[in-house]
Amino acid sequence: MEEQNKIVLSIGSNQGDRKSLIQQAIDAINREVATVISVSKLYESPSWGFESEPFYNCAILIHTSKSASKILQKILKIEKKFGRIRTDEKGYKSRSIDVDIISCNDEVIESKDLSVPHPHMQNRLFVLLPMNDLQTDFIHPVSGKNVHELLTICPDKGECKVIDSIENPFKKTQINNYNFIAIEGNIGAGKTTLAHKIADDFNAKKILERFADNPFLPKFYKDQARYAFPLEMSFLADRYQQISDDLAQLDLFKDFIVADYHIFKSLIFAKVTVTEDEFRLYRKLFEIIYKEIPKPDLYIYLYQNTERLLQNIKKRGRSYEQEIPSEYLEKINQGYFDFIKTHPDLNILVLDVSDKDFVKNQSDYIFILEEIDKALSKN
Incomplete structure (x- = not known):
């Protein structure tokens, strides 16, 4: 953005x-x-x-x-x-x-x-x-x-x-009462765009996923079986390094931190992409790392239906994403919902934004901020 x-x-x-x-x-x-x-x-x-x-x-x-x-x-x-x-x-x-x-x-x-x-x-x-x-x-x-x-x-x-x-x-919103917000969602859900807007508007430090630098990503979309495991391992290592570094480095001029991912997404995607044997190994490594990562004060999941996700992916025009099948996106969505059900310890806010455009329509953006406020008031 x-x-x-x-x-x-x-x-x-x-x-x-x-x-x-x-x-x-x-x-x-x-x-x-x-x-x-x-x-x-x-x-x-x-x-x-x-x-x-x-x-x-x-x-x-x-x-x-x-x-x-x-x-x-x-x-x-x-x-x-x-x-x-x-x-x-x-x-x-x-x-x-x-x-x-x-x-x-x-x-x-x-x-x-x-x-x-x-x-x-x-x-x-x-x-x-x-x-x-x-x-x-x-x-x-x-x-x-x-x-x-x-x-x-x-x-x-x-x-x-x-x-x-x-x-x-x-300024009626209380979003800056959080210290760390993670925004998650499927491919094309708008998590990075929302993280940018919140960071710019509320003077927050941004942690943005460095997917564009991953050399395995274009190869994965061409040959999933061959490149799934090295892709997921490289993502896991990079996410761990980035979050560890950025959360450790306080910025005195920023009010809080907003990230466009939570490290648990590594396990969600790996479960869909790698083989069963590879996933067992991957999970052992992930669980060691996950214990060391601070959990967000608020975890926001942006849900968009598969049809809308495909439209967004086509619109942003990344060549290596254009052949992503709808079945893959549906499995990822299901993986997120499974994660949400099994982690009652996290403060999770699920937002269905399938019929919203928080970039073009200011009222849709205000709706999201109001829902974040409601989540805060419940705690």
Whole structure:
């Protein structure tokens, strides 16, 4: 999964219950558009360019895999939902809600409908002061100045004062109360993608399986009988080494650890791929290693039906995976369920995501986070 875009939005209102409207808009953005990582304080400032009630303004930082143009389409729908109708009429006017894209990473975007960074951001205190609260590493790609430097030269001398705080709906989740989360699933279930998103959004250290470096994997898909045992042995050794090293190395700048695998998957796959004699030997070696590995505080199993798995495998386009038979995937799924049934000592959360897409649909991602929260509340 590619690194997520970091987009800053400015949100304002000068009609009705301004604070409530802004809060509701942020809640809707988090649930329907993108993950709200941080929220500024709430500011009040005079209307800009016309006479009206003062505006309330804040800024939010969102993470998303979507482009800025896609986000624009979605925030226009949010505006409409809260009573804002954009027209071609020139000039400023009162509005129930106003959402503008201020920046997207450090990119310059010029199109018919979108200009990023916002062309007037450096001239407006009600944009810069809230953006400064977010403490991003934003550097204006044209002027080369950071937000603090833009504030020192801002020509806006109007009053812009803090009046309240705004709640970040995303921070309601308690996921960072875990120390170690392992995300598991069949081939193509989306475990690595979810691990990336959670790590990026919650400041977690990632442990990602190094399957791409395994020289036996392409050979295994061509000749399973010959290469199954060396493949599973090499995976076991690598997983043990990686988890041992990464869990032993504390990162003071990260809140917890999220991995896209649990070492028990080695036994699940080996049972399906190697012969009975080989599996007996493999299991003895595995049990010695398994005792030494710390167990996750939460084990998440992403279930997807076989048809969906095959679609995902085809979509991601790894040549050596394209001939994987459905029967093989079904055996792997069954192996995971057998593991889950026989390990009541683990805190296991099974999520059926067969009808969900937590990359394209923000609501599906929020559903997963809420289910993780529920699992925590049960402990």
